[in-house]
Amino acid sequence: MEKIRIMLADDHPVARAGIRKFLNKATDIEVIAEAADGNQALELARQLSPDVLLLDIEMPGIKGLEIARELQAIGSPVKILVLSTYDDKQFIFGLLGNGAAGYLTKEEVPETIVEAVRGVARGEKGWVSRRVAAIMSAWTQTGEVSSKSLTPRELDVLKWVVKGKTNQEIGMELGISQKTVEKHLESVFAKLKVTSRVEAAVLAVQEKWV
Amino acid sequence: MEKIRIMLADDHPVARAGIRKFLNKATDIEVIAEAADGNQALELARQLSPDVLLLDIEMPGIKGLEIARELQAIGSPVKILVLSTYDDKQFIFGLLGNGAAGYLTKEEVPETIVEAVRGVARGEKGWVSRRVAAIMSAWTQTGEVSSKSLTPRELDVLKWVVKGKTNQEIGMELGISQKTVEKHLESVFAKLKVTSRVEAAVLAVQEKWV
DNA sequence: ACCTTTTTTAGGCAAATCCCGTATTGTTCT
DNA sequence: AGAACAATACGGGATTTGCCTAAAAAAGGT
Numbered sequence: 001m002e003k004i005r006i007m008l009a010d011d012h013p014v015a016r017a018g019i020r021k022f023l024n025k026a027t028d029i030e031v032i033a034e035a036a037d038g039n040q041a042l043e044l045a046r047q048l049s050p051d052v053l054l055l056d057i058e059m060p061g062i063k064g065l066e067i068a069r070e071l072q073a074i075g076s077p078v079k080i081l082v083l084s085t086y087d088d089k090q091f092i093f094g095l096l097g098n099g100a101a102g103y104l105t106k107e108e109v110p111e112t113i114v115e116a117v118r119g120v121a122r123g124e125k126g127w128v129s130r131r132v133a134a135i136m137s138a139w140t141q142t143g144e145v146s147s148k149s150l151t152p153r154e155l156d157v158l159k160w161v162v163k164g165k166t167n168q169e170i171g172m173e174l175g176i177s178q179k180t181v182e183k184h185l186e187s188v189f190a191k192l193k194v195t196s197r198v199e200a201a202v203l204a205v206q207e208k209w210v
Numbered sequence: 211m212e213k214i215r216i217m218l219a220d221d222h223p224v225a226r227a228g229i230r231k232f233l234n235k236a237t238d239i240e241v242i243a244e245a246a247d248g249n250q251a252l253e254l255a256r257q258l259s260p261d262v263l264l265l266d267i268e269m270p271g272i273k274g275l276e277i278a279r280e281l282q283a284i285g286s287p288v289k290i291l292v293l294s295t296y297d298d299k300q301f302i303f304g305l306l307g308n309g310a311a312g313y314l315t316k317e318e319v320p321e322t323i324v325e326a327v328r329g330v331a332r333g334e335k336g337w338v339s340r341r342v343a344a345i346m347s348a349w350t351q352t353g354e355v356s357s358k359s360l361t362p363r364e365l366d367v368l369k370w371v372v373k374g375k376t377n378q379e380i381g382m383e384l385g386i387s388q389k390t391v392e393k394h395l396e397s398v399f400a401k402l403k404v405t406s407r408v409e410a411a412v413l414a415v416q417e418k419w420v
Numbered sequence: 421a422c423c424t425t426t427t428t429t430a431g432g433c434a435a436a437t438c439c440c441g442t443a444t445t446g447t448t449c450t
Numbered sequence: 451a452g453a454a455c456a457a458t459a460c461g462g463g464a465t466t467t468g469c470c471t472a473a474a475a476a477a478g479g480t
């Protein structure tokens with residue numbers, strides 16, 4: 001029987017050791033490499049083409065999202081299974097929408113991780129742990145799935161709002177009139193369902209749009 | 211020779227396994243218990259009185275800071291060694307100022323962790339990894355150590371600002387006049403060296419004061 | 421008991437914000 | 451081609467903010 005060739009990417013030595021310990025118990029899985037930062041992860045994944053890349057998204061160097069995008073862009077057959085500390089929607093959405101085959105959080109028990117590895121190795125798409133699935137279904141209930149994406153221009157304006165600039169200053173910065181800035185902001189408020197620049201700025205920071 | 215009795219508290223099973231693996235290699239250390247959430251950690255630490263509590267600060271239930279405070283309050287002899295993902299100043303400062311004997315980040319190699327365990331078990335105070343030490347020294351250079359703390363009332367006002375309330379609404383909420391709210395905000399701006407409520411709110415969110 | 425800080429209130433004023441219109445140009449999808 | 455949307459711009463008006471000065475009561479520390 002062919003073993004599943006898997007590669008670990010995590011900047012925490014302790015975490016790598018823990019994962020390895022459990023994966024080693026599974027006789028159908030073989031850990032062929034480890035990476036401690038983003039650049040190394042991308043490099044090794046390209047060279048070795050493992051069946052599964054178990055990827056932590058918070059690492060020094062290239063971030064998980066970029067790695068997923070890059071591997072997808074070059075048509076790599078590597079299946080990416082994200083193992084993250086975070087269950088924020090921008091991460092789950094971002095990764096699953098950019099080439100990741102699965103998403104788990106680190107609270108999962110080891111058995112779930114092994115199960116997920118087998119799942120994505122078989123070719124399953126969108127493998128998520130029960131915990132992540134619960135979070136995702138909660139979004140659909142509140143109807144805030146894709147949160148009506150802002151236009152590039154609106155995002156420009158919002159960025160400057162977060163920096164504490166006034167509408168006039170933002171107008172200068174972007175080479176448009178103050179009135180136009182206000183107009184963009186009105187749209188932003190409507191889309192984000194907020195009523196003030198402060199709320200919009202706080203949301204932007206919390207959701208890491210900046 | 212007496213072995214160092216150590217207890218692990220981390221909500222990630224994988225992380226616990228990794229740490230355990232390395233601590234087991236050290237013959238002078240014995241892992242006597244594990245906790246997966248804050249309440250369990252506090253409970254077990256009280257009952258077992260381990261020599262060292264290796265504590266992750268991000269856990270469900272009671273947070274690391276509360277655990278440290280509580281153990282210090284009841285005069286527990288347990289030495290707390292924080293093992294965190296985060297190297298933000300509010301965490302490092304908060305924990306070391308509230309009973310923690312040491313602070314490491316998870317990027318550290320296992321050898322450093324073992325070394326730190328032995329250090330705090332010997333009774334060393336303020337054991338920090340080289341990485342954390344570097345971060346701390348960077349603060350003192352930029353002179354932004356204690357960042358002129360806000361008064362309780364100013365913090366109250368700031369909280370409501372973050373929620374997007376107007377000064378009038380905040381006044382209602384706190385049972386004071388709008389003018390008073392404005393005055394508090396002026397002080398907040400001065401202390402934080404910002405010039406608008408948006409900047410203050412963003413800062414409050416980023417620094418996790420809310 | 422004295423001094424400092426904190427918390428509170430107030431009036432005034434220029435600037436900024438937010439909400440309501442309308443309108444032109446260009447792109448994109450059907 | 452027509453519909454829908456994005457981006458631009460302008461005006462009016464009610465409200466809010468940020469900054470100034472001034473002052474007084476309450477709390478806390480030496």
